[in-house]
Amino acid sequence: MGEPATNPVLEMTGIRKVFPGVVALDGVDFRLFPGEVHALMGENGAGKSTLIKVLTGVYGIDGGDIRLGGEEVRIAGPLAAQKAGISTVYQEVNLCTNLTVAENIFIGREPRTFGKIRWGAMRKRAAELLQRLDLDLDVSAPLSTYSLAIQQMVAIARAVDISAQVLVLDEPTSSLDASEVEQLFRVMRRLKADGVAILFVSHFLDQVYEISDRLTVLRNGQLIGEYRTAELPQVQLVEKMIGKELATLESLEDKAQQSRTKSAAADPLLRAEGVGRTGAIAPFDLTIHKGEVVGLAGLLGSGRTELARLLFGADRPDQGELSLDGKPVTLRDPQVAMKRGIAFSSENRRTEGIIGDLSVRENIILALQATRGWTRPIPRRKQDEIVDKYIKALQIRPADPERPVRNLSGGNQQKVLLARWLITEPRLLIIDEPTRGIDVGAKAEIQKLVAELSDGGMAVLFVSAELEEVLRLSHKIAVLRDRRLVEELDNTAGVDADRIMQTIASGATS
Amino acid sequence: MTTIDATPPAADQKGAALNRRRRVYRPNTKYIPILATLALLVVMYISGLVNYENFDQPSVIVNLFRDNAVLLAVAVGMTFVILTGGIDLSVGAVISLTTTLAATLLQGGWPPLLVLPLVLLLGALLGAGMGAVIHYFKVEPFIATLAGLFLARGLALFINQNSIPIRDKLWIALSDLRIPLGETTKTTLTAIVALAVVLIAAGVLAWTRFGRNVYAIGGSADSALLMGLPVARTRIAVYTISGFCAALGGVLYTINSTSGHALQGTGTELDAIASCVIGGVLLTGGAGYVFGSLLGVMVFGLITTIINFQGDLNAAWTRIVVGILLFGFIVLQRLVTRRAR
Numbered sequence: 001m002g003e004p005a006t007n008p009v010l011e012m013t014g015i016r017k018v019f020p021g022v023v024a025l026d027g028v029d030f031r032l033f034p035g036e037v038h039a040l041m042g043e044n045g046a047g048k049s050t051l052i053k054v055l056t057g058v059y060g061i062d063g064g065d066i067r068l069g070g071e072e073v074r075i076a077g078p079l080a081a082q083k084a085g086i087s088t089v090y091q092e093v094n095l096c097t098n099l100t101v102a103e104n105i106f107i108g109r110e111p112r113t114f115g116k117i118r119w120g121a122m123r124k125r126a127a128e129l130l131q132r133l134d135l136d137l138d139v140s141a142p143l144s145t146y147s148l149a150i151q152q153m154v155a156i157a158r159a160v161d162i163s164a165q166v167l168v169l170d171e172p173t174s175s176l177d178a179s180e181v182e183q184l185f186r187v188m189r190r191l192k193a194d195g196v197a198i199l200f201v202s203h204f205l206d207q208v209y210e211i212s213d214r215l216t217v218l219r220n221g222q223l224i225g226e227y228r229t230a231e232l233p234q235v236q237l238v239e240k241m242i243g244k245e246l247a248t249l250e251s252l253e254d255k256a257q258q259s260r261t262k263s264a265a266a267d268p269l270l271r272a273e274g275v276g277r278t279g280a281i282a283p284f285d286l287t288i289h290k291g292e293v294v295g296l297a298g299l300l301g302s303g304r305t306e307l308a309r310l311l312f313g314a315d316r317p318d319q320g321e322l323s324l325d326g327k328p329v330t331l332r333d334p335q336v337a338m339k340r341g342i343a344f345s346s347e348n349r350r351t352e353g354i355i356g357d358l359s360v361r362e363n364i365i366l367a368l369q370a371t372r373g374w375t376r377p378i379p380r381r382k383q384d385e386i387v388d389k390y391i392k393a394l395q396i397r398p399a400d401p402e403r404p405v406r407n408l409s410g411g412n413q414q415k416v417l418l419a420r421w422l423i424t425e426p427r428l429l430i431i432d433e434p435t436r437g438i439d440v441g442a443k444a445e446i447q448k449l450v451a452e453l454s455d456g457g458m459a460v461l462f463v464s465a466e467l468e469e470v471l472r473l474s475h476k477i478a479v480l481r482d483r484r485l486v487e488e489l490d491n492t493a494g495v496d497a498d499r500i501m502q503t504i505a506s507g508a509t510s
Numbered sequence: 511m512t513t514i515d516a517t518p519p520a521a522d523q524k525g526a527a528l529n530r531r532r533r534v535y536r537p538n539t540k541y542i543p544i545l546a547t548l549a550l551l552v553v554m555y556i557s558g559l560v561n562y563e564n565f566d567q568p569s570v571i572v573n574l575f576r577d578n579a580v581l582l583a584v585a586v587g588m589t590f591v592i593l594t595g596g597i598d599l600s601v602g603a604v605i606s607l608t609t610t611l612a613a614t615l616l617q618g619g620w621p622p623l624l625v626l627p628l629v630l631l632l633g634a635l636l637g638a639g640m641g642a643v644i645h646y647f648k649v650e651p652f653i654a655t656l657a658g659l660f661l662a663r664g665l666a667l668f669i670n671q672n673s674i675p676i677r678d679k680l681w682i683a684l685s686d687l688r689i690p691l692g693e694t695t696k697t698t699l700t701a702i703v704a705l706a707v708v709l710i711a712a713g714v715l716a717w718t719r720f721g722r723n724v725y726a727i728g729g730s731a732d733s734a735l736l737m738g739l740p741v742a743r744t745r746i747a748v749y750t751i752s753g754f755c756a757a758l759g760g761v762l763y764t765i766n767s768t769s770g771h772a773l774q775g776t777g778t779e780l781d782a783i784a785s786c787v788i789g790g791v792l793l794t795g796g797a798g799y800v801f802g803s804l805l806g807v808m809v810f811g812l813i814t815t816i817i818n819f820q821g822d823l824n825a826a827w828t829r830i831v832v833g834i835l836l837f838g839f840i841v842l843q844r845l846v847t848r849r850a851r
Contacts, residue, residue, distance in 0.1 A: 078736055079738050082738060093733075094730075094732065094733040094736045094737065095730075095733055095737070096725070096726045096729030096730050096733050096734065096737075096796070097729060097730070098725060098728065098729035098796035098797055099722070099725060099726060099729060103722060103726075107719075107722055107723070107726055107737060107739065108719070108723070108737060108738055108739050110719055110722065112719070115718060115719075116717045116718065117717050117718065117719065117722065142540065158737075
């Protein structure tokens with residue numbers, strides 16, 4: 001591992017942070033040198049946000065020490081961090097959009113004479129500062145008149161004008177389009193040349209490779225390593241982030257091949273041609289056949305959920321065509337999709353799916369009732385009948401239909417959610433991350449269920465971050481990367497986790 | 511992978527073009543509500559000129575300030591509060607407490623130069639107390655100031671339920687004082703004081719850090735905090751100002767009427783809020799001007815004036831017209847802010 005000639009401006013050693021029941025950071029080291037862009041990499045729950053919050057003083061630490069310019073520091077809060085020379089620009093811009101651009105840069109530090117703000121001087125200094133960052137803005141216009149990208153750069157301008165030592169950019173690019181990202185990168189390069197140390201977090205691998213000099217990988221709260229970006233191939237980076245040795249993955253595949261050799265000779269059910277939505281996912285083609293399980297693989301933020309939402313009408317595509325049974329359809333909203341036999345089980349079961357205070361029965365019956373309309377309530381006897389059947393079929397525990405769902409475990413909540421969609425007898429079931437955060441046993445049961453459903457003729461779009469799971473279940477795998485469907489693979493002998501990782505890492509259709 | 515720092519000039523131009531293209535609306539959109547109110551005032555005034563004799567007297571306009579001095583002072587304080595995204599329901603009750611207390615103390619022979627600062631300080635303290643509760647205990651401003659309303663009104667009624675005449679010499683002198691404006695027109699001290707409050711407030715909001723912090727908190731209190739602005743101090747200060755302005759309104763009332771009454775000021779908080787909204791101050795905070803609130807108060811006053819000139823109209827028409835205007839202006843604000851998104 002190479003090391004720049006200068007001393008690090010920031011050095012975090014053995015950082016430990018414990019939340020009740022979870023060790024979020026376990027002895028993590030992190031170094032930042034002046035004039036470098038350093039990417040912090042890791043999947044969800046790896047500890048990236050926690051590390052940033054420790055650095056910016058939002059969280060205190062339970063162990064380790066932080067040195068700024070060689071001096072040990074205690075960062076008591078965001079303001080203390082700013083004073084110490086660490087400025088943060090978050091994904092959601094923390095500025096006041098009702099104020100002008102100039103005010104946003106200088107508020108709290110306005111040039112004054114006898115307490116009276118010198119607006120002219122303030123505007124002039126703001127314009128000069130932005131000019132240095134290659135930005136040509138009307139500094140007296142309200143910030144709300146500019147795009148999020150520009151707002152972010154104004155935030156950066158404010159941050160570096162206050163203290164230009166360490167700049168933390170937490171997912172600054174997640175809602176920017178390509179030209180805006182390019183503009184942001186120009187600003188970052190300019191700052192780098194001025195000696196600012198930039199900590200950069202992004203889910204987009206291409207961006208990390210384009211802008212960063214070095215990177216640090218975290219996984220499950222632990223430091224995996226610090227590397228020079230140019231010396232670490234993308235495949236290896238993905239491996240380090242996901243954390244499965246290729247050898248272990250290969251043993252899993254054999255099983256996968258055995259179980260899913262069935263070919264998809266059936267009729268096409270849902271076909272997407274050139275469907276896309278600006279800012280969410282690039283246009284893609286995808287066909288889902290009856291009885292087929294299509295897996296969506298890709299890293300967090302690669303556009304998995306975005307794609308699924310388009311097929312359910314939760315978001316409307318702004319281009320391309322969808323057809324169902326060979327006839328064109330417009331899925332205006334989820335209700336239309338439900339009427340057409342498409343069901344969507346959301347990835348956020350807590351916020352978007354399960355209603356904790358309602359009982360198991362009420363939660364299960366919800367979607368079916370919705371498709372019937374509220375004027376035709378399902379008779380109680382019928383409800384009990386259906387609910388009992390599915391509690392048994394899915395082995396929901398405890399098997400008490402009147403218990404509030406809140407009191408069930410994650411895996412059982414997920415089964416309740418599945419039951420909700422299954423009783424609507426969908427022809428296509430879209431399940432987004434059904435196995436996230438549930439225990440191994442429940443995971444296996446849900447996987448088994450998906451396989452059975454597909455054997456029964458139901459088409460399933462299976463979205464998961466876990467490659468082995470996708471491999472085990474899918475007939476066909478669509479690989480996503482940077483909000484683009486880069487490859488569609490039949491899950492046959494040649495396809496293994498290595499192959500998918502290659503695609504995720506490189507985007508190449510080799 | 512791109513080269514490190516050689517930015518091609520073409521990309522610069524593209525960036526600049528991008529910046530310009532990204533502009534969504536013209537900055538003067540923020541003046542639309544206030545201009546609409548101004549236009550409304552002009553239309554109302556012209557219709558008065560056309561329909562009624564003597565409407566062209568300068569005194570018609572000057573008397574607007576005299577008759578609405580109390581509301582004007584209160585509306586200025588309310589503007590500060592609403593700009594931070596809050597609301598102050600206690601102002602009417604603070605007026606009644608101020609008038610009752612001032613009249614009672616003066617009746618009891620207290621020196622007027624002691625009574626005056628005392629009641630103003632009391633109003634400011636009440637406001638500061640509510641502001642502290644709102645900020646430190648994260649209580650909704652609506653609830654905290656509602657409590658303040660009950661407290662102040664209750665105290666006023668406890669002191670005296672009846673009208674209390676003021677016989678103090680200074681108060682009567684101030685009440686009788688007429689300040690000449692030009693050759694024929696005169697106005698009262700209260701009108702001048704109210705106007706001065708407007709001007710000072712406008713200056714504070716436009717030219718001081720405190721004023722800009724008020725706008726910042728209204729835009730996003732979380733952002734303001736992260737930008738290191740003194741959110742606690744500012745938020746308590748706006749309620750203090752509102753309490754002070756309400757107490758000042760109470761004093762102006764006692765000067766105008768040389769009496770105090772515990773039921774005085776009932777509903778004034780709602781008139782003040784309505785004035786701010788009609789004047790283009792956004793209820794969600796962060797946008798609006800004191801001059802807008804001034805125009806809002808003038809709309810109130812002009813409606814009453816027209817009803818007086820008409821002579822045979824029920825005074826309830828003031829409320830009806832204000833109600834309709836409020837609906838209109840809230841919709842207008844919604845349209846303007848939606849376009850700004």
